[in-house]
Amino acid sequence: MKSMTGYGRASAQNGGYDITVEIRAVNHRFYECSVKLPRAYSYLEEKIKDQLQSRIARGKVEVSLTMQNVGGKSLTVQVNHTAVSAYLTALLEENRRLAEELDGGISEHAFLKQDLSLSTLLRLPDAFQVQQVTEDAEVVWAAVEPLLQDAVEQFLSMRMVEGERLKADVASHLDALEQMTFCVEKLAPETVQLYYDKLYRKITELLADHTVDESRLVTEAAVVAEKIAVDEELVRLHSHIAQFRTLLESDVPVGRKMDFLVQEMNREVNTTGSKSQSLEITKLVVDMKSEIEKIREQIQNIE
Structure with a gap:
């Protein structure tokens, strides 16, 4: 991972x-x-x-x-002979023109001294050509x-080092989630019995000395038991946890699969909570959703 x-x-x-x-x-x-x-x-x-x-x-x-x-050489520098010659020709022509204007003819001593130096050439635009050496x-x-x-x-x-840390953390949250799932499984049958006892007491109080129809109570309890049964949800939740553990041991990218499984686990827990008639189960559902959220946060960083 x-x-x-x-x-x-x-x-x-x-x-x-x-x-x-x-x-x-x-x-x-x-x-x-x-x-x-x-x-x-x-x-x-x-x-x-x-x-x-x-x-x-x-x-x-x-x-x-x-x-x-x-x-090796990454650049080559060459003198642009054409540009330098053009500059020199232009300067000499200008020198002659100025001398003619002063002396009325070409003078041996031009008005501008012919002291063109290397430093002057370096300042002339386009006097040098810089080229990148072609590399293989x-x-x-x-x-x-x-x-x-x-x-x-x-x-x-x-x-991989960070992945092992994430794996250990996710595994610990899966263990906690599984333990809570076992607790809900133990409490679920008691919920039906508690509902039956509560319903029997209320009807007995309302009817006072009249006889309570036991068969009617059993039928009512059976209807409620069907509505609040969470066996299927818990079976699927166990299956998702087992699949998640398998993904933790996988040597291929599993982050997106884990993200899907987290959504499915959250759906099963939400359904369990909506069916719950027990305060203890409701508390467990809240804790289970907290563990799933912690898993979801961690797998956002898993490849």
Whole structure:
């Protein structure tokens, strides 16, 4: 049994990359996965989702991937010769024009000094071209996949530890619910007898010295017994508890099945309470509903 909440993290340098993978999940009715990763590696999203979907059945899962190329060049910088030549040509032409305006002709000493430096070139727009080095997608995935698997194993391990705690807690509430069910079974027959005795006393008081028709009382008691009988409800409740215990030992996701069983158990207990003519049974029903609610709260976190 696994909880739906969990966390896993793996970080290392692998294949020339500094990689960190984090996985976290919270409760959710179905399976939902989102992946955050650098734009340059967006093509890894589907691969990551495929890896997780095969191992996670329910929960809202978030995966975060950060990676940096530390083993080789990730960028190339080249001089844009066309742009630099165009800048220089334009500057020389402007220099000649200014010299002609001042001297009436081309001067040996131009108005602007030709002291164009490297620092000046760096400030010119488009003087350099920066390009991302194309990386082999399979090489990148080969570097990421082992760390992803490590993070997934940590994530699933945490889910299993939490799942064992949930299992133990749910089992204790099932035991309490079963004990209360046995108590109701013992009290149910007494309810009919109590009703018969109460009805006999009232009729005797009303009729005073007149003879009480015993057969009529028995018939009335039988009708009431049929109306307030909870045998079927208690049998079904025992069956649901047994099924629930079987699910606790299952090695496949059972959260949604448990949710259905909790609804059924709650229905049987409510019916028992509505039929009850006994204050003691009514009190037990309240306690039984409390135990079922505790179970319901816990299974919201079971995968």
